[in-house]
Amino acid sequence: MISTLKRAGYFLGLPLILLAAWIGYTSVQTNFFIPEPAVLADRFFHIWFSERLMSDVLPSIGRLLAGLGLSIVAGVTIGVIIGYVRWIRWLFEPLFEFIRAVPSTILIPVLLLLIGINDAMKITLIVCSCIWPILLNTVAGVTSIDEVLQNTAKVIGLKKLDRMRYLVLPAASPQIMAGIRQSLAVALILMVVSEMFASTDGIGHWTINFQNRVAIPEMWSGILLLGIIGVVLSVVFHWIQKRILAWYEGLKENEND
Amino acid sequence: MTTRTLRLLGSGALAAALTLTGCASGSISGGADTGAGGSASDSELRDVKIGLFPSSAVAAIQLGVNKGYFEEEGLNLEMLLGQGSAAQLPSLSSGSLDFMLSSPTTPLVATAQGLDLKIVSGYASNRPEMVEDSVAVMVGPNSDIHRAKDLEGKTVSINALGSIGDIGIREAVELDGGDPDKVTFVQLGFNEVGAQLESGQIQAGMVGPPFMQQITADGGAVISDFIQEAGLGGAELVIASSGALVEQDPEVVESFISALDKTLSYAEEHQDEVRDLLPEVLGTSPEMAAKTDFIAWNAHLDVDALKQFADLMTKHGIVETRPDLDATVWSK
Numbered sequence: 001m002i003s004t005l006k007r008a009g010y011f012l013g014l015p016l017i018l019l020a021a022w023i024g025y026t027s028v029q030t031n032f033f034i035p036e037p038a039v040l041a042d043r044f045f046h047i048w049f050s051e052r053l054m055s056d057v058l059p060s061i062g063r064l065l066a067g068l069g070l071s072i073v074a075g076v077t078i079g080v081i082i083g084y085v086r087w088i089r090w091l092f093e094p095l096f097e098f099i100r101a102v103p104s105t106i107l108i109p110v111l112l113l114l115i116g117i118n119d120a121m122k123i124t125l126i127v128c129s130c131i132w133p134i135l136l137n138t139v140a141g142v143t144s145i146d147e148v149l150q151n152t153a154k155v156i157g158l159k160k161l162d163r164m165r166y167l168v169l170p171a172a173s174p175q176i177m178a179g180i181r182q183s184l185a186v187a188l189i190l191m192v193v194s195e196m197f198a199s200t201d202g203i204g205h206w207t208i209n210f211q212n213r214v215a216i217p218e219m220w221s222g223i224l225l226l227g228i229i230g231v232v233l234s235v236v237f238h239w240i241q242k243r244i245l246a247w248y249e250g251l252k253e254n255e256n257d
Numbered sequence: 258m259t260t261r262t263l264r265l266l267g268s269g270a271l272a273a274a275l276t277l278t279g280c281a282s283g284s285i286s287g288g289a290d291t292g293a294g295g296s297a298s299d300s301e302l303r304d305v306k307i308g309l310f311p312s313s314a315v316a317a318i319q320l321g322v323n324k325g326y327f328e329e330e331g332l333n334l335e336m337l338l339g340q341g342s343a344a345q346l347p348s349l350s351s352g353s354l355d356f357m358l359s360s361p362t363t364p365l366v367a368t369a370q371g372l373d374l375k376i377v378s379g380y381a382s383n384r385p386e387m388v389e390d391s392v393a394v395m396v397g398p399n400s401d402i403h404r405a406k407d408l409e410g411k412t413v414s415i416n417a418l419g420s421i422g423d424i425g426i427r428e429a430v431e432l433d434g435g436d437p438d439k440v441t442f443v444q445l446g447f448n449e450v451g452a453q454l455e456s457g458q459i460q461a462g463m464v465g466p467p468f469m470q471q472i473t474a475d476g477g478a479v480i481s482d483f484i485q486e487a488g489l490g491g492a493e494l495v496i497a498s499s500g501a502l503v504e505q506d507p508e509v510v511e512s513f514i515s516a517l518d519k520t521l522s523y524a525e526e527h528q529d530e531v532r533d534l535l536p537e538v539l540g541t542s543p544e545m546a547a548k549t550d551f552i553a554w555n556a557h558l559d560v561d562a563l564k565q566f567a568d569l570m571t572k573h574g575i576v577e578t579r580p581d582l583d584a585t586v587w588s589k
Contacts, residue, residue: 032350032371032372032373033347033350109449109452112449112452112453112458113452113453113456116456116458117412117443117453117458117459196444197444197445197449198414198443198444198445198449198453198458199443199444200441200442200443205444208444209417209418209419211343211344212343212417212418212419212420213366213370213418213419213575213576214343214346214363214366214367214370214372215370216370
């Protein structure tokens with residue numbers, strides 16, 4: 001109980017200090033570009049939870065989760081195959097290195113032409129960026145599995161699929177999770193970027209338009225919402241990670257730090 | 258401690274603002290070209306900064322700098338390029354910029370929201386007899402859209418919601434007997450419009466030179482010179498400053514307007530000299546520069562056109578309360 005309170009204190013400490021500083025600043029100094037917290041809170045709830053929840057927030061979250069989900073499925077599947085089958089790894093490595101080096105945002109004009117102005121384009125853009133951390137971490141996880149363990153699995157007669165299920169995936173999962181964690185922030189960035197181009201809805205779309213309309217509290221409310229979504233994603237991911245990697249001793253050690 | 262923190266925050270904000278406005282000090286700098294190698298007269302010049310976005314405006318003002326019009330008024334003008342006027346507002350408000358080139362929508366919407374800005378001068382107006390001088394709504398080859406009313410039920414791209422394109426196209430559709438609420442607007446850069454028209458992702462788009470000429474060459478057509486149709490042509494671009502600057506230092510504002518007036522009069526009369534500067538200041542190819550048409554440069558401020566902006570911004574829901582022109586337009 002005390003430990004939980006202590007952790008909550010650490011977690012909320014800095015945000016509360018910043019909030020106090022923000023309240024203090026706006027109470028002594030009027031700044032058009034820095035709204036008072038109460039004003040921002042009012043606009044935040046008014047905009048996102050009355051006007052735009054269904055029309056903008058849910059579509060954005062849908063794109064984010066769809067992009068992330070596809071990236072995880074594709075990244076882990078391709079990563080395991082590449083990591084496990086050496087000749088495929090050799091065959092595809094140069095191509096992947098080339099594609100990985102191309103920033104996804106440069107693909108926007110191409111995706112607009114190939115896919116069009118729709119959700120599929122936005123989700124594809126997210127996948128184009130998010131897949132790489134997951135894929136590369138999966139490859140690294142699979143290729144770093146101890147040779148002795150692999151040989152032991154063969155010796156005791158585990159078939160290929162069983163070796164995948166009982167050895168490869170569990171052994172590579174800490175690195176796979178690390179890749180997914182890196183992808184969370186990338187997914188959020190790409191969601192916003194995709195909504196800035198040729199979009200008619202979404203949190204990113206409206207946040208930029210609030211800027212164009214010099215609606216400063218509204219603009220900040222978009223940024224705040226994106227930050228909150230990022231924190232929620234991170235917390236949910238952490239919760240899932242703890243359950244999947246409960247066996248992983250290193251993780252438990254980190255938790256005790 | 259508080260003062261120190263505020264200073265630190267201020268420095269950070271200034272650095273961020275300069276980064277955001279993409280300023281590359283010295284790259285486009287009036288003083289560097291005209292200061293005669295740091296002569297004694299430089300020290301007597303008052304440094305002023307103007308925020309611009311990449312457009313022919315940079316070349317026109319550079320021409321005035323090269324001609325020495327700003328020096329004559331005791332000013333050392335530095336031009337800072339940013340992505341657009343909305344992003345430059347914080348710099349203008351904080352004093353990092355003294356002036357800013359903008360569509361009237363930005364200062365009007367900003368003052369309607371409570372920011373202390375002043376429109377101090379006109380900059381350019383639309384030529385009624387020429388479509389290619391600024392932006393228009395275009396369609397691809399073989400389109401069944403021939404007039405503004407036909408945009409009903411179609412997807413139309415504009416460069417930014419809440420911009421002159423937003424209010425102008427809505428008004429043009431309405432004036433032509435259509436319902437602007439039935440037009441779906443999407444945000445697209447001018448460079449994307451041609452390809453998206455071709456692929457059918459949008460049915461029409463707002464475009465300016467030189468992309469307008471490219472779309473025409475590919476068989477496309479202009480279907481609405483909406484700025485003229487909506488009555489917004491008199492003040493397509495204006496110069497804004499902060500309320501603090503015009504109150505504290507009206508002399509520098511008057512000097513700037515005087516230099517700008519000379520600059521724009523000269524540029525309007527010598528458009529070929531502006532074309533010659535385009536490759537140097539914007540990287541435009543000489544061939545493209547030679548074909549470029551310009552909007553009419555004029556420092557005169559068309560208040561009637563500004564009133565039309567304010568009316569349409571209110572009518573089409575860009576602002577909730579009509580901008581107060583008396584409070585926004587600066588008078589000496």
